[in-house]
Amino acid sequence: MRPPVKLRAALLAFAAALFSVPSAPARADTFAASPSIVQVVAHADDTFLFFNPDLRKVYDFPLVTVFLTAGAATTEVGPNQAFSSTCLYGQSRDKGARAAAAEIAGVRNPTWTRTPITFAGKVAEEDTLDQAPQVKLVFFKLHDAGDANYVSGVNKQGILEQIYNSGQITGWHQATMGTLAADGGSDCEQQYANQTYTKSQLTASLTALYAHYNATVVYGMDPHRFDSDPGNTDHLGAGGFTLDSVAAYHGPGSGGHVLLRPYRDYNISKEGSTLNGGDSATKNGDFISYLGPDRGDIPGVYHGLYDTSPDPNNSFYTPFYSRQYSRWPNGEVWTALDGTGKLNAFAILNSQVQQWIETTPGGAWTGPTPIPNSSGLTPTLSVIRDPSGMLRVFTTRLSDYSAMTDVETAPGVWSAWKSLGSANPDDPTLQGDPAALTEQNGNVTVFVRNLGTGVSAKTLNPGGSWPSTWADLGGFDVRDDLAAGLGGSGAGELFAPSGQGILHWKQNTARRWAMDSSPLTPAAAGKTQVSFALNKDGRPEIFYADPNNPSVATQWTQGNGTWTRSPGLIGGSPPMLESVAATTAPDGRISIAIRNSGGGVSMASQTAANVGFSGSWPDLGNVIVGAPAIASDSDGRLIVLACELDGALHINRQTAAGTGSPFGGWQLVGH
Structure with a gap:
């Protein structure tokens, strides 16, 4: 069971101090709808590897994790292997999911209530953690893409991605474990066997599931396929079905309060680390809880009780512990x-x-x-x-x-x-999300990453039409997340994180974009999303998560107009989970806000205009989804905005103008 409330609060406070995250103050506003989180994954380990540590922030709320496949690839079973059938292997992975969920919930001697449950006419298994009943697992028990017993194409049976792409009109379908004799016969749980799903049926079942649990936030897998990195076919299918089923659902009572957040998966190992040491160690422990105790039957290799295949210490799995990336x-x-x-x-x-x-x-x-x-x-x-x-x-x-x-x-x-x-007609999947700028002369220009992994741009023509072609601005190995703004002189500034460092372009006197001869930093591994603000004297300054230390880094233009060439870490910065939000208040001081590793909002401000930042990072509290924004209203008051777990927008506004003025507390915006 969980520690007593007072003891648990003390432990949380100690952990927060250890990792420089202050304890969150109590929330003051109301929810638009009672928060309820649903995660939809393909396999039993996906949530612990790819949605974590975000999933740890929501275990005190109603949380349902949906596992679409049994994860029972036949490569894991056979003579002299741990499981005699794919059904037994899938059931063991289910045990691992239960063990890890209980560990995260703080339950040491868990018991579960397991019952059949029906969604749009199809029967799945619902498991409720008795000691923390807000935690539920739902198993659909479909065949894994690697299950050779389930040969795709035979009688139009297909794996998740196939039935998502082919649709119902062709007759493609999936089936639950136990439908085929080769699955294991009597080893399978017959109350869930002999069910098939077409595309529309699986979509309808997921939509009904969200309605049953009154979901306000849905975590999903990455539906985006790169030709250069095709990803896992079950992950892509699960991501696509989540997109469609959330689109067919309109929140509790059809009130519109539902937010979808897809996460990247295997390809995050190619990016830089984003998590602090504490979160990484905890994530590693969660994965090991899923695998189960080491059987000890293979010297030198961790051979888990529930899932015997993954070695948590090998080069494939270890990068996941220090990384978490949203797809968008x-x-x-x-x-x-x-x-x-x-x-x-x-x-x-x-x-x-x-x-x-x-x-x-x-x-x-x-x-x-x-x-x-x-x-x-x-x-x-x-x-x-x-x-x-x-x-x-x-x-x-x-x-x-x-x-x-x-x-x-x-x-x-x-x-x-x-x-x-698209700047990439041959492969549009490589195009990045756009960043836009209104230039000093009124031109509206938009920038994207292009096929050559550089940057392309379009500028709106006089009269309101857009040119048909994109202008190539150069650059290489750009990682998306472009940022643009106006410098104090009125010239446009463009920043692009890349494998070489943060690339920088500036408009010359002819208003043409010119790239610096070298990056602003020697290297910037991973997706380093850059934010931009102006000092009172007009000098641009950028902010981002330092890839070697997930705290806030900054660089700025110096008095001679040149940029600093190495990141300066802002003192006292808590570990962060998203991009930095930055704005300049009317008094000329820059303020920044982040989603901290506790899931809430922390912020810091310059001690005076044109100088450094205070080492104090007050925590504004709450558990938010994604990155916060920060702006000044027309009265000169700073305002922090964030989406919360109720699928709604909330704000926290200063009570008076002036960077040092207090904030009035979170408030629900609209309803």
Whole structure:
């Protein structure tokens, strides 16, 4: 069982101090809907390897983990191996999932209640942790892609990705374990056998599952396939089904409060570390809890009781412990002041781009209101104000990875979406999400990563049309997450994390983009999302997670106009899980906000204009999803914005202007 409340609070406080994360203050506002989190994965170990440590932040809330396949690849069974049938192997992996879930929940001697449950006419297994009943596991028990007993193509039976891509009209279907005699016969759990799923049936079952558990946040697997990194076919199928089923679900009571967050999987091992030592060690322990105690039957190799195949110490698995990446991070450029002085915010909730607007400058809010025809777009948004005062939103269309944009015709009134096409017609999957900028002369320019892994750009023509072709700005090995802003002189500045370092472009006197001869840093491994702000004297400064130490790093232009060439770590920075949000207040001081490793929001500010940051990082509390944003309202007050586990937007605004003024506490925005 969990420690007593007082003891547990003391342990949490000690852990927070150990990893420089202050204990979160109590929340003050209300939820739009009671938080309920559902995770949908392909295999029993996916949640512990790819959704962690985020999953550890939500175990005190209702949490349902859905395992679509039994994970029973036949390569794991046979003569002289641990399991005599694929069914027994799948059931053992289920035991591992239960063991790890109980470990994370803090239950030392767990018992589970296991019952059949029906979703849209199909029967799955629901397991409830008796000592922490908010924790549930649901097993669909479908065949794994590696199960040679389940030969895809025979009688149009297929694995997850095949039935997702082929659809119901061709008759493709999946089947549960025990449907085939070769699965193990009497070893299988017959109450779940002899069921088949078409694409529409599996989608309907997942949608019904969300409704049953009143899901407000859904964690899903990566549905994005790169030709250069095709990924795991079960992961891709699970990711695709999660996209479609969430789109068919509209939150508890159809109130629209549901947020989807897909996570990258095997390909994160190619990126830089993002987690601090404490989170990495805990994640390693969670995975070992899933594997189970070492059988000890193979000298020098960890051979788990529940899943005997993975060696948690080999070169394949060890990179996962220090990494967690969202497929489409929401970044921090999702707020903007419109031409009337009202602050706006944008995010994808209920599978559409939603807009919130202050009713009066610095006042209450309305929303969320969906932008028409905004389904099928990624959550990575870039928002700017054009010279007319209207707002523009840029993102990516999932069906073909085209850059997309929409513009207001009046505050809160939108024109039709416009496709800007792809800089990569031969392989659009390699195109990155767009970053946009309104230049000093009023030009609107958008930037994307291109097929050569450099950067391409388009600038809106006079009259409102976009050119058909993209201009190649150069660069190489760019990792996405572009950032753009205006320097104090009015020249545009563009930043692109790459394997070589953070690449930098600046507009010359002719307003053409010129790349520096060398990166700003010697190297920047991984996806280092850059944020941009101006010092009071007009010097640009950038902020990002240092890839060698997941705390906030910064670089800035010096008095002679040149950039510092090595990152400076901001003192006292807690370990962070997302990008840095940055803004300059009217008094000229820069403030930054991060999602800390406790899942809440921490922030810091310059001690005075044009100088360094305080080592104090007050924790504003709450458990949020994705990265926060920070902005100044028309009254000069700082405001921090974040989506929470209720599938809604919440804000925390200063009580008065001035960087040192206190914040008034979190408030629900709209409803």
